[in-house]
Amino acid sequence: MKKIIIPIVVVIAAIAVIGFILTNNKKKNQEKTAFIAEGGGAVAVRVANIEKKTVELDFSVNGTFIPKKELNFLSENAGRVKAIYVDEGSRVSKGQVLARIDAEIINTDRETAQATYQNALRDQERYQSSFTTGGVTQQQLDQAKLATQNAKLRLQASERRVSDANIKSPINGIVNKRYIEVGAFVTAQGTQLFEIVDVSKLKLKVSVNESQVANLKVGDKIDIKSSVFPNDNFKGAVTFIAAKADESLSFPVEIEVANNANSSLKAGMYGTAIFNFPKQAPSILIPRTSFVGSVSSNQVFVLDKANNTSKLRDVVSGRILGETVEILDGLKEGESVIISGQINLAEGTPVSIVK
Template identity: 65%
Template sequence: MKRGIITVVLIIVVIGAIAWVLNSNKKKNDAQTALVSQGGGAVSVRIATVKKEAVDLDFTANGNFAAKQELNFLSENAGRVNAIYVDEGDHVKKGQILARIDAEIINTDRETAQATLANAIKDEARYNSSFSTGGVTQQQLDQAKLNTKNARMRLQSAARRVSDANVKSPIDGIVNKRYIEVGAFVNTQGTQMFELVDVSKLKLKVNVNESQVANLNVGDRVQIKSNVFPADNFSGKINFIAPKADGTLNFPIEIEVENNHKNTIKAGMYGTAIFKFPARAATITIPRGAFVGSVSSNQIFVLENGNTAKIRKVIAGRTINDQVEIIEGLKEGETAIISGQINLVDGSPVATIK
């Protein structure tokens, strides 16, 4: 019995709360209606006079410098490190010997390959002589020639391994890290030996949006500033523009930068790309927020007779930052409604907010 009474009381309390909320909302709506009626039912909007202005396409983008080429040099032969000729920070040239691997086993393989080739050449000569007198068949002679060919290839392979015992730099660059010591054993699975970087040229990697990338081309020259050396002016050239946007809807751009100043930029530093464009003819632009719904709707409201909103079909062009170029449908001197249009329909009375 008591439980039933409690349930009834709770229901009454809930109904009372709902009634209070509805009554409160009604009072707010009545107050808003009264306010609108005092203003003659006009919707408050912001406006802007349409005029032609020069479009500034210049922009900047920040990014990080990366080395032109980075190489983790791995071992190709198994053996013990006999000597190391460079250290971290050393400049190296392509083909320069960096270290030497113990070539005792490799030399043995080469000597064996040389002896095998010598025997194969003798056998082939003997089979050739016997074939002319009918002592061997054509098939036996062909096999002797094949044996000679295979032995020569094995010798070439062994000689290549002997040459590889001298670990040579494949690029011009700087030894950034050395991972081996004299006496260490390396294997053919690819023991990491050196990290080489080429910073004679750098790559500045930046991201640009869709309106910016539309004005860029591979080969364009770009001014570069370094945060570390603000007094120096660097020059770069665009060598890559991503054909597809990334997850943030931006397009990765890669700029090759000459690193020949007295203050050398290092990979990993921050930099700024300054994109400059020739002056363009003045054009009509409006804020992108002035469009009904979105820019793709190609509809805006204009102010007519000082207090009436009329919908207008326009043709939008480029989006430049927060402005949209109007190619057709709007004339200089007209008045565009740039905010408040969400509450408008064609012919709505409006009151402008100054």
């Protein structure tokens, strides 16, 4: 019995859905017919008066501070940690020794390389002397010189490893994390030692839309505010503008910000970038819906007030500013542009204005 009831219920539900869709479509068509009927036989349209307005380009946007420099410091030599000279929160300078790896084995390798190099030098001197008297060939002398050069390179590499036993900071900054303890064994494959961040300068990462990014360029000076320090003013400069929008159709922008003497700003805090632009001259702005098809068509319908008909007009569009578009040529103040109903219009079509 259940097998029979279920298909019946499904069919009834499908019929109900179809009936709802048909009823809804009928209602929409009636609304469109009523809208046109308002014009008494003419096409009912809405219009906007054309006038010059001052363009406001200023805007602000929120973002997150990140360090300008951030380094996860890895080991380059294998060995046991013999000493650590800094802790989390310590301020360090470039070249400062942070820790030391037990260099006993490394020193032994260097001494061996040093002895090998000295022997190679003595052998080369003997071969050079013998070559002068005809005791050895040029090939044998060249091999002795090559052996000396190889021994020198091995010595330089071992001296570098001895130097690397003193783990030094490659940047100025603050030790944000310490991953090792005295006695821990680190490998040459890259054991993580320290995380160092430099917050003397930070980057504020923000995203702007297409109309905003069109007015930005690298090097622009920007005012920065922080909600944590509302009384402090920070200055920044645009250092990066993405050439491609992200998935949300926004353009990532990076602003370099100089921290204050106390390094009050921390990476991860929120900040507000305030973009101020010179005052713009008034210009003609019309709604985006005025265009026939899309903004790229550069065509609109204007109202012929003498006989209430539509006139197709070619225009030159400029900047797209949100829901409005700047018109550089083709329209004059005092005219009226049709902003809805264009789908039913052609050149000279009688129209009726709906308020």
